[in-house]
Amino acid sequence: MRILLLVSAFNGLTQRIWDELRSRDHQVSVELSLGGHDLTESVHAAQPDLILCPFLKERVPAEIWRKWPTVIIHPGPPGDQGPSSLDRAIMDGAPSWGVTALQAVEEFDAGPIWAHRTFPMPSEPPRKSALYNGQITEAAVACALEVVQHAQNPEFHPVPLAEIRRPIPGTSFRPVLKQEARSFDWADDAVDIVRRIRAADGWPGVRTVIAGQDVYAFDASTASTASADAPSGTPGQIIGQRAGHLLVAAGRGSVWIGQLRKPGGVKLPATTVVPSEAPRMQEGPDEICYRRRGPVGELTFQFYNGAAGTQQCHRLTAALRHAAQQDTKVLVLRGSHQVFCNGIHLGEIEAAEDPAGAAWDNIRAINAACRALIESPGQLTIAAFTGNAGAGGVMMALGADVVVAREGVILNPYYDIGLYGSELHTFTLPHRIGPERAAALLDEKLPIGTSRALGLGLVDIVGPGEPEVFDGWLSALAARYAEPAALRSVADAQKLAERPLDYYEVSELAEMAKDLFDDRSGFTAARSAFIHKLRPPGTPGRLRL
Numbered sequence: 001m002r003i004l005l006l007v008s009a010f011n012g013l014t015q016r017i018w019d020e021l022r023s024r025d026h027q028v029s030v031e032l033s034l035g036g037h038d039l040t041e042s043v044h045a046a047q048p049d050l051i052l053c054p055f056l057k058e059r060v061p062a063e064i065w066r067k068w069p070t071v072i073i074h075p076g077p078p079g080d081q082g083p084s085s086l087d088r089a090i091m092d093g094a095p096s097w098g099v100t101a102l103q104a105v106e107e108f109d110a111g112p113i114w115a116h117r118t119f120p121m122p123s124e125p126p127r128k129s130a131l132y133n134g135q136i137t138e139a140a141v142a143c144a145l146e147v148v149q150h151a152q153n154p155e156f157h158p159v160p161l162a163e164i165r166r167p168i169p170g171t172s173f174r175p176v177l178k179q180e181a182r183s184f185d186w187a188d189d190a191v192d193i194v195r196r197i198r199a200a201d202g203w204p205g206v207r208t209v210i211a212g213q214d215v216y217a218f219d220a221s222t223a224s225t226a227s228a229d230a231p232s233g234t235p236g237q238i239i240g241q242r243a244g245h246l247l248v249a250a251g252r253g254s255v256w257i258g259q260l261r262k263p264g265g266v267k268l269p270a271t272t273v274v275p276s277e278a279p280r281m282q283e284g285p286d287e288i289c290y291r292r293r294g295p296v297g298e299l300t301f302q303f304y305n306g307a308a309g310t311q312q313c314h315r316l317t318a319a320l321r322h323a324a325q326q327d328t329k330v331l332v333l334r335g336s337h338q339v340f341c342n343g344i345h346l347g348e349i350e351a352a353e354d355p356a357g358a359a360w361d362n363i364r365a366i367n368a369a370c371r372a373l374i375e376s377p378g379q380l381t382i383a384a385f386t387g388n389a390g391a392g393g394v395m396m397a398l399g400a401d402v403v404v405a406r407e408g409v410i411l412n413p414y415y416d417i418g419l420y421g422s423e424l425h426t427f428t429l430p431h432r433i434g435p436e437r438a439a440a441l442l443d444e445k446l447p448i449g450t451s452r453a454l455g456l457g458l459v460d461i462v463g464p465g466e467p468e469v470f471d472g473w474l475s476a477l478a479a480r481y482a483e484p485a486a487l488r489s490v491a492d493a494q495k496l497a498e499r500p501l502d503y504y505e506v507s508e509l510a511e512m513a514k515d516l517f518d519d520r521s522g523f524t525a526a527r528s529a530f531i532h533k534l535r536p537p538g539t540p541g542r543l544r545l
Contacts, residue, residue: 001151002026002050003027003029005051008055008058021144033058040061059108070103073140075132076171078098091195091196094168112158112161113160125198129202133339188251189250197218197257218267231279293478296332297326299320299331303339310361313366331376332382335386335389342391350531363509380487385404386470391412391421396423427497434457
């Protein structure tokens with residue numbers, strides 16, 4: 001089929017559906033709904049058999065949905081209507097939630113149903129971004145594939161909303177959640193505060209006041225009260241800090257805040273936005289965690305949104321070097337279930353007094369982490385794409401001896417923001433897939449699903465898609481690689497770099513210097529547009545058929 005994805009942005013969910021449909025030999029085109037241009041003309045040019053809208057904030061023009069079958073993927077179960085579906089599900093503590101594929105009509109989220117899925121909500125309130133990139137994405141993909149099957153059946157008719165059984169009782173239209181409905185008082189219970197912030201994570205955050213400063217809060221978790229010397233304070237007082245996080249006292253318990261944003265500003269680590277003299281805590285959020293299981297060491301790093309800032313890269317490099325000094329046979333590097341890594345921290349660079357200098361420091365810091373993985377002595381290294389990855393985050397993983405991926409993750413192995421790129425990619429990428437394929441991937445600038453990544457040799461093995469099942473699979477795989485025969489087979493297959501690593505890094509940094517300090521390819525404007533979520537001027541030609 002000729003399928004058009006009509007979307008507000010080519011985000012992770014859209015990329016996943018785009019990849020799933022293309023892998024089934026459908027002809028898939030993308031059109032960004034940007035306003036200010038005639039969408040109908042673009043749709044006419046695409047001549048689709050079906051229009052899918054997996055991420056669309058704007059209303060589909062009537063002249064489109066009346067002429068072409070147009071199906072909206074809504075992040076809520078049948079009967080749920082409104083733009084704050086996930087926010088309310090988390091805030092209300094819904095025990096289950098769902099995704100609905102419904103036909104576009106005049107009224108938002110009120111068209112007949114083509115497909116729907118439900119799933120149990122996590123027992124602990126999830127971050128909205130984690131829920132969207134996890135259960136919502138999987139359910140949306142299932143709905144999209146069912147819609148395509150129905151679209152090929154001339155006898156299929158979607159079920160009117162009024163006639164369909166509602167799997168989750170009480171769903172209805174609810175308007176957008178505004179800040180006054182999200183607000184909390186620091187005298188509230190820490191558990192309630194965390195739930196509200198997580199319901200707004202990603203965007204828009206919850207507006208509050210910390211240390212007299214008006215900010216939006218993100219990335220919240222309750223602090224452990226098990227320690228006898230756990231600090232206390234008056235509600236709203238900063239009582240501790242750790243690795244960029246601030247610990248704020250609540251009416252009952254305390255809350256770790258990882259990210260803050262001033263009105264009109266950039267989302268950054270909390271201690272950067274609100275510096276504090278509060279004591280540094282030994283216990284608290286662990287962005288980087290090392291644990292050992294017999295002959296296997298596992299290093300997990302979980303950077304918010306996969307952005308690796310300069311100090312985070314320094315800590316990751318130190319952790320990799322510490323892990324390399326252990327007497328383990330295998331070292332596993334993995335990320336969170338939502339994201340592996342997306343490269344340097346564009347937000348920190350954008351907010352710096354000297355953005356070019358900050359970017360230079362950041363790229364050199366992430367390069368050090370890449371080198372620490374490549375140069376890990378006496379151990380077999382496994383990099384696991386536990387979640388999506390992009391740009392330098394993909395290149396970092398390619399420095400491992402064995403690269404594995406969780407089924408369904410999306411990789412963007414290229415640079416598309418006015419940067420030549422570094423992370424020793426001129427060594428790791430051709431080393432894995434050959435120079436011609438490497439050049440093609442960098443030029444195409446298209447996402448890659450796990451099936452194609454496996455076929456290209458970008459990854460060696462694909463594991464189960466269910467995150468918890470993948471974790472067990474990864475542990476068993478690492479244990480098998482610790483066996484002498486497996487170690488020998490990988491060692492025999494290894495190819496040494498033709499030149500010293502310094503050659504690749506120096507060559508890349510020479511190009512990066514021109515991009516950062518001379519701005520030869522528009523990095524400044526592209527970075528600002530990305531951080532401030534500016535609409536692109538048009539749909540990139542590579543996304544159209």
